[in-house]
Amino acid sequence: xxxxxxxxxxxxxxxxxxxxxxxxxxxxxxxxxxxxxxxxxxxxxxxxxxxxxxxxxxxxxxxxxxxxxxxxxxxxxxxxxxxxxxxxxxxxxxxxxxxxxxxxxxxxxxxxxx
Amino acid sequence: xxxxxxxxxxxxxxxxxxxxxxxxxxxxxxxxxxxxxxxxxxxxxxxxxxxxxxxxxxxxxxxxxxxxxxxxxxxxxxxxxxxxxxxxxxxxxxxxxxxxxxxxxxxxxxxxxxxxxx
Numbered sequence: 001x002x003x004x005x006x007x008x009x010x011x012x013x014x015x016x017x018x019x020x021x022x023x024x025x026x027x028x029x030x031x032x033x034x035x036x037x038x039x040x041x042x043x044x045x046x047x048x049x050x051x052x053x054x055x056x057x058x059x060x061x062x063x064x065x066x067x068x069x070x071x072x073x074x075x076x077x078x079x080x081x082x083x084x085x086x087x088x089x090x091x092x093x094x095x096x097x098x099x100x101x102x103x104x105x106x107x108x109x110x111x112x113x114x
Numbered sequence: 115x116x117x118x119x120x121x122x123x124x125x126x127x128x129x130x131x132x133x134x135x136x137x138x139x140x141x142x143x144x145x146x147x148x149x150x151x152x153x154x155x156x157x158x159x160x161x162x163x164x165x166x167x168x169x170x171x172x173x174x175x176x177x178x179x180x181x182x183x184x185x186x187x188x189x190x191x192x193x194x195x196x197x198x199x200x201x202x203x204x205x206x207x208x209x210x211x212x213x214x215x216x217x218x219x220x221x222x223x224x225x226x227x228x229x230x231x232x
Contacts (some may be wrong), residue, residue, distance in 0.1 A: 032218075043207060043225035044158075051218050090157060100211060100219065101148050104157045 003043040004105035012111040013085040023091030033074040117222035137208030143188035144210035152205040164191040
């Protein structure tokens with residue numbers, strides 16, 4: 001079984017400040033891990049993914065995440081927040097073998113203050 | 115890159131009517147597609163796995179007679195919400211899995227369909 005937790009349903013940062021969105025997972029098999037962003041009334045946009053290659057993954061819009069197996073974490077970071085980063089962020093896990101559907105975390109709403 | 119479309123993007127219907135939502139993989143074949151449901155301010159929950167040429171696999175608690183899934187071709191899966199009621203109002207998102215044997219298969223999401231049942 002797989003599950004995802006995201007600490008903090010709502011995170012607020014000032015424009016230009018560091019963004020840190022936390023994600024922890026549990027999986028009985030080597031996981032694939034993903035971060036998606038969702039703007040209001042829109043679908044999901046893939047930010048980045050980990051599929052067992054490099055543990056530090058760089059994505060779009062300046063985001064990156066590091067896979068830490070020992071901590072079962074895949075936290076998302078961005079050095080400097082921009083107003084356009086305000087959105088809902090979902091961490092998701094997917095099995096590397098059977099049943100390749102996503103299990104999504106509950107989401108974290110990011111607010112960026114001017 | 116691969117594109118998945120959904121139609122319609124938004125639908126409003128009266129209670130008791132049925133609504134069909136289409137999910138298409140535009141430039142790749144997908145033997146497997148997934149249907150998710152998202153309530154306001156909540157996460158996505160898997161409803162069912164749609165397999166081309168066979169019956170869909172529904173998650174626990176999802177009524178298969180309520181949410182009919184048909185995956186008749188390698189590029190099209192449909193979700194029909196039968197006898198819709200206001201509690202069925204939600205955002206429905208599909209995804210399609212590429213089909214390359216023995217390798218990591220990418221999964222692409224559609225833009226979603228907003229269903230409002232009056």
